[in-house]
Amino acid sequence: MRSRLGDDIDDFCVKCKRVMNHLVVSLLNDEPAKVRCRTCHGDHDFRHEQAPPPKIDARKAALIQAALDKAAAAASDGAPVDGAPVDEMSAAPLPAETPVEVPAPVAARVSARKSARAK
Secondary structure, three states: OOOOOOOEEEEEEOOOOEEEEEEEEEEEOOEEEEEEEOOOOOEEEOOOOOOOOOOOOHHHHHHHHHHHHHHHHHHHHOOOOOOOOOOHHHHOOOOOOOOOOOOHHHHHHHHHHHHHHHO
C-alpha cells in the first residue's frame, strides 16, 4: 500500500517506548522515512513497528548469564554461592536476643506518640 504525507500509521515510538499512532512526515521511494508520534509529538525515523535492540553488550550479557548459572548450580548443591567452606561459627545457632534498655526520656516520647495515634 502506498503511503502519503499525513497518513496515520502505527510505529514504535522511541520516546513513548511503545507502538503508537504516527503521522507520515517524509517519504523516500514511496515509503515512510520519518514519522511524528501523535502522542508525544516526537519525530524519528520509521522503524516498521520494531523496537530497537537492547543496549546490553555481549560481554555484559555473558557475565550475567555466568553469574546466574553459578547461582543455580550452588542452589542445587546447597553450597554457598562464593564457594567458601562453611565454618562452625556461621553454622552455630544464634543466641537469644537480650532486651535493650531504653533511656526514660526516649521511652516517654515513644509512649506519648503511641497514645496520640490511638486517639
